[in-house]
Amino acid sequence: MKILTVISNYNESESIAKTVLDVIENGSIEADLLVIDNCSTDSSIEQLKRLKVDYLKHPVNTGGSAGVIKTAFAYAHYHGYDIYCHMDGDNQHMASELDKIVQPILDNEVDVVTGSRFITKEGFQSSFTRRMGIRSFSKMMSWVTKRPYTDITSGFRAYNRKAIEFFALRFKQEIDTIVQLELVMHYAGLKGKDVPVLMRPRETGKSEINFTNALKFPFYNIISLIGTVIQNIR
Amino acid sequence: MGLAVKILATLYGLLLFAMFIVMARKRGIKPFYTTLWLIVSLFMFSFILFESFYQWLSQLLRIESATLFVIVGLISFLFVYVLYLSIKISELSNKVQELISYTAILEKEIRNKEKTQLVNHEDPC
Numbered sequence: 101m102k103i104l105t106v107i108s109n110y111n112e113s114e115s116i117a118k119t120v121l122d123v124i125e126n127g128s129i130e131a132d133l134l135v136i137d138n139c140s141t142d143s144s145i146e147q148l149k150r151l152k153v154d155y156l157k158h159p160v161n162t163g164g165s166a167g168v169i170k171t172a173f174a175y176a177h178y179h180g181y182d183i184y185c186h187m188d189g190d191n192q193h194m195a196s197e198l199d200k201i202v203q204p205i206l207d208n209e210v211d212v213v214t215g216s217r218f219i220t221k222e223g224f225q226s227s228f229t230r231r232m233g234i235r236s237f238s239k240m241m242s243w244v245t246k247r248p249y250t251d252i253t254s255g256f257r258a259y260n261r262k263a264i265e266f267f268a269l270r271f272k273q274e275i276d277t278i279v280q281l282e283l284v285m286h287y288a289g290l291k292g293k294d295v296p297v298l299m300r301p302r303e304t305g306k307s308e309i310n311f312t313n314a315l316k317f318p319f320y321n322i323i324s325l326i327g328t329v330i331q332n333i334r
Numbered sequence: 335m336g337l338a339v340k341i342l343a344t345l346y347g348l349l350l351f352a353m354f355i356v357m358a359r360k361r362g363i364k365p366f367y368t369t370l371w372l373i374v375s376l377f378m379f380s381f382i383l384f385e386s387f388y389q390w391l392s393q394l395l396r397i398e399s400a401t402l403f404v405i406v407g408l409i410s411f412l413f414v415y416v417l418y419l420s421i422k423i424s425e426l427s428n429k430v431q432e433l434i435s436y437t438a439i440l441e442k443e444i445r446n447k448e449k450t451q452l453v454n455h456e457d458p459c
Contacts, residue, residue, distance in 0.1 A: 136438070154442070155442070156438040156439060156441070156442050157438055157441065157442075158434050158437075158438050159434060159437050159438065159441075160434060162431065162434055167431060167434065167435075170431055170435055171434065171435035171438055171439070174432075174435040174436065174439060175435075175439055178439060272428055272432070273424075273428050274424075274427050274428045274430075274431040
């Protein structure tokens with residue numbers, strides 16, 4: 101079974117080395133490691149060169165982590181991977197928890213697994229306002245798709261070959277939001293589930309969700325939700 | 335139709351015509367769009383030249399006046415055109431994402447190849 105662990109990175113020079121070393125030293129699964137850099141303007145690439153880790157560098161910034169996910173699907177398909185695990189470069193996701201998101205796929209239980217902080221409510225739980233936002237969107241998605249979501253914005257995920265092939269070969273559209281990604285998977289018949297994982301708080305760097313993005317987030321995601329429901333891509 | 339509307343339509347038509355000429359020659363705009371905007375500017379001129387025809391058409395469609403008919407026509411055209419552009423932008427955006435992904439993969443392949451060549455060059459055994 102060929103497994104690929106992808107770390108997405110955008111201007112995370114202060115934490116990318118920690119994240120990479122965490123996967124190398126504490127990774128609970130046997131997997132190849134790849135970092136996808138979304139055209140960082142800091143010293144991230146120098147750090148990756150120093151660590152001698154495999155990396156891809158986007159020639160231009162795609163605006164969000166969804167663009168990195170698209171590239172990861174293309175890469176995973178091109179190199180014939182069976183499972184693709186995704187982690188963020190801010191060192192919030194723990195490599196020791198990777199087996200938890202991979203196991204349901206190895207058991208042929210589902211096609212996509214999301215690591216959720218909010219099932220057992222242990223470890224880092226995020227701020228109150230952000231938790232409320234995540235909870236509202238998780239509820240909304242659960243209502244639309246009739247499958248329970250607990251941590252819709254979590255980037256700690258694992259996809260099987262069926263999902264990789266769908267996104268690399270069949271779904272040729274740009275992914276704008278995580279809500280769109282989830283809905284497209286639902287309409288494509290890809291089964292998913294959330295599993296409890298532990299996460300760490302962000303130690304350094306800036307979160308993608310600042311004040312402006314926090315205002316944009318519900319707006320874009322609602323538009324994305326309505327648009328994707330209308331498209332109902334199968 | 336009032337003289338003021340006629341003058342306004344003529345000026346608007348001339349402006350569009352001049353813009354289309356400049357865009358076609360300097361900005362490398364696609365022939366399809368050049369033709370499209372030529373048609374729009376000609377439509378503005380036809381509004382003055384064939385006023386009676388538009389009056390007859392607006393009466394036929396029970397639209398109050400020829401001016402209103404032209405405005406409704408132009409707004410309808412713009413709606414369709416914006417919709418068409420939305421489709422084009424979406425298509426281009428999807429293609430750009432594909433290109434970004436495959437350029438990054440290709441760049442890594444080249445980097446790996448160069449590294450292998452360098453190792454082979456340093457150690458011919």
